[in-house]
Amino acid sequence: MTLAFSLFMTEAILVFSPHGSPMRRFSHKVKVRVHWLLQCACLLCAVLGLAAILYNKHLQGKPHFTSWHGLIGLLTVCAVGVQSAAALPLVYHSLAKGWSLAKLKRYHAASGLVAYLLGAVSLLLGMSSVWFTASVSDGVWYLVALCPTLCGLIVMNQVTSAYVAKKRLQS
Numbered sequence: 001m002t003l004a005f006s007l008f009m010t011e012a013i014l015v016f017s018p019h020g021s022p023m024r025r026f027s028h029k030v031k032v033r034v035h036w037l038l039q040c041a042c043l044l045c046a047v048l049g050l051a052a053i054l055y056n057k058h059l060q061g062k063p064h065f066t067s068w069h070g071l072i073g074l075l076t077v078c079a080v081g082v083q084s085a086a087a088l089p090l091v092y093h094s095l096a097k098g099w100s101l102a103k104l105k106r107y108h109a110a111s112g113l114v115a116y117l118l119g120a121v122s123l124l125l126g127m128s129s130v131w132f133t134a135s136v137s138d139g140v141w142y143l144v145a146l147c148p149t150l151c152g153l154i155v156m157n158q159v160t161s162a163y164v165a166k167k168r169l170q171s
Contacts, residue, residue, distance in 0.1 A: 001045045001046070001048055001049030001052065002049060002122075002123060002126065004041075004042075004045040005042055005045040005046050005049065005119065006119060006120075006123060006148065006151070008038045008039070008041045008042035008045060009038075009039070009042045009080075009115075009116055009119060010116075010151050010155060011038050012034075012035050012038035012039045012042060013035075013112065013116060013155050013158060013159070014154070014155070014158060015031050015034050015035045015038065016031055016035070016158070016162065017158050032091075036087075036091070039080075039084060039087070040084070042080065043080055043081060043084050046076070046077045046080050046081075047077065047081075049077075050073070050074070050077050053070075067125070067129075068125050069122060069125035069126045069128075069129060072118060072121055072122040072125055073122040073125075073126070075118055075122075076115065076118040076119045076122050079111075079114065079115040079118055080115050080119070083108075083111055083112055083115045086107075086108065086111065087108055089104055090104055090105065090108055105163070106163050109159050109162065109163045110159070110163070112159070113155065113156060113159045116152070116155055117152055117156075120148040120149070120151065120152040123148045124145060124148055124149070127141065127144060127145055
């Protein structure tokens with residue numbers, strides 16, 4: 001579920017990328033719908049993964065959320081849930097009286113970036129577990145750890161270039 005979560009969330013953000021997205025020729029409205037569908041799939045994977053972990057820990061009689069990976073993972077699932085709910089005023093702008101659409105988009109992008117980075121940190125912490133490090137060699141571990149790191153940098157560049165640069169131009 002973690003891999004699907006990461007894939008869906010990365011693709012949902014990069015749908016708006018003008019450089020590498022297969023969606024670049026579609027209208028903004030279509031991109032928003034695809035983003036929404038991918039984020040729903042991301043949230044579903046996060047909730048199902050959390051439920052499976054909770055159920056497995058319950059069956060084995062192990063304590064919940066005792067590691068940094070577990071705590072950051074729980075925080076990530078909560079952040080993605082809140083982020084998804086907070087996106088409703090972007091779709092139904094009448095819900096956000098007194099807020100400009102541009103300001104809502106900036107806040108949504110910034111908080112979405114934080115949720116994405118929390119997911120990347122959770123994934124890296126999971127790769128630092130005793131089980132994972134015993135399962136792979138050092139070289140493979142570094143290659144696997146490079147994936148969420150590079151994806152995080154790409155997503156950070158996408159979000160900052162799309163919103164921070166525009167804000168500077170407006171000032």
